[in-house]
Amino acid sequence: MVSSLNKSSTWIKIGEPAAGLIAGGSGLYAVNPITGDIFEYDGTPMHWTRIGQLGSQLVANNLTLYGLSPDTQEVYQYDGQPDLWTKIGEPAAELLVGGNALYAVSPLKGDIFKYDGTPMHWTRIGRLGSEFVANNRTIFGLAPDTREIYQYDGQPEHWTKIGEPAAGLVAGGASLYSIQPVTGDIYQYDGIPMHWTKIGQLGRQFAANNRTIYGLSIDNQGVFQYDGQPEHWTRIGETAADLVVGPETLYAVPDTGEIYQYLP
Numbered sequence: 001m002v003s004s005l006n007k008s009s010t011w012i013k014i015g016e017p018a019a020g021l022i023a024g025g026s027g028l029y030a031v032n033p034i035t036g037d038i039f040e041y042d043g044t045p046m047h048w049t050r051i052g053q054l055g056s057q058l059v060a061n062n063l064t065l066y067g068l069s070p071d072t073q074e075v076y077q078y079d080g081q082p083d084l085w086t087k088i089g090e091p092a093a094e095l096l097v098g099g100n101a102l103y104a105v106s107p108l109k110g111d112i113f114k115y116d117g118t119p120m121h122w123t124r125i126g127r128l129g130s131e132f133v134a135n136n137r138t139i140f141g142l143a144p145d146t147r148e149i150y151q152y153d154g155q156p157e158h159w160t161k162i163g164e165p166a167a168g169l170v171a172g173g174a175s176l177y178s179i180q181p182v183t184g185d186i187y188q189y190d191g192i193p194m195h196w197t198k199i200g201q202l203g204r205q206f207a208a209n210n211r212t213i214y215g216l217s218i219d220n221q222g223v224f225q226y227d228g229q230p231e232h233w234t235r236i237g238e239t240a241a242d243l244v245v246g247p248e249t250l251y252a253v254p255d256t257g258e259i260y261q262y263l264p
Helices: none
Strands: 013-014 020-024 027-031 036-039 048-052 057-058 065-068 077-078 085-089 094-098 101-103 112-115 121-127 129-135 139-141 149-152 159-161 168-172 176-178 186-189 196-200 205-208 215-216 222-226 235-239 242-245 250-253 259-262
Touching: 020 057, 020 065, 020 215, 020 242, 027 057, 057 159, 065 094, 094 129, 101 129, 121 149, 129 168, 129 235, 139 168, 159 242, 168 205, 186 215, 196 222, 205 242, 215 242
Parallel strands: none
Antiparallel strands: 013 259, 020 027, 027 036, 036 048, 057 065, 065 077, 077 085, 094 101, 101 112, 112 121, 129 139, 139 149, 149 159, 168 176, 176 186, 186 196, 205 215, 215 222, 222 235, 242 250, 250 259
């Protein structure tokens, strides 16, 4: 985000440059670009507490922060005190979160597993997909050939086809969105299999939370908020390199890496 946002009454700078930003119901976390250490936001601008060391991936849900070790061989759960983490899983290719849930993609076959809440206990719920995303309700998968979208029904191996080809999926709050593979237009799932509504046009990035979905323009020169009616979006920010959302909050990171919070 360029300095013009720093002058805006709706954005506030809360952190210095970070190599990564992770948000969830449990909090906001940033990765130090030099050491790789993990810091938790204390809720006051520019105040952060170091809680852990470098990981290859970090994700946060409503419960806590999870990390994949640098060699991707172990999954850890943050226990709420600096440098206190519990090993809860073995090798993973990717971690995903939604609501209170944690999921992991197997590095061998690409199968998807759900964490049972007890260290080292996971349940296989589905097979290989080209992409998985999760919201507060469930997890969704895009077929390996990207031709079909599936929704997990809550029982292992039970998935329902809900959509056709997509270039990507975005999930947040109770909502699911897909990106049309030809035009890049953004569609919202209506909650009925195969029923989707076009709500916007091509963007470089989309991020969704409990409030709505946000988009970053193709040229990175504008941050937009979906107003709830198809094709109705409001510009709420200037240049950004990345958008990150918590359940009720939007954060933006400029090319400089500084962290800004949107105050609606």
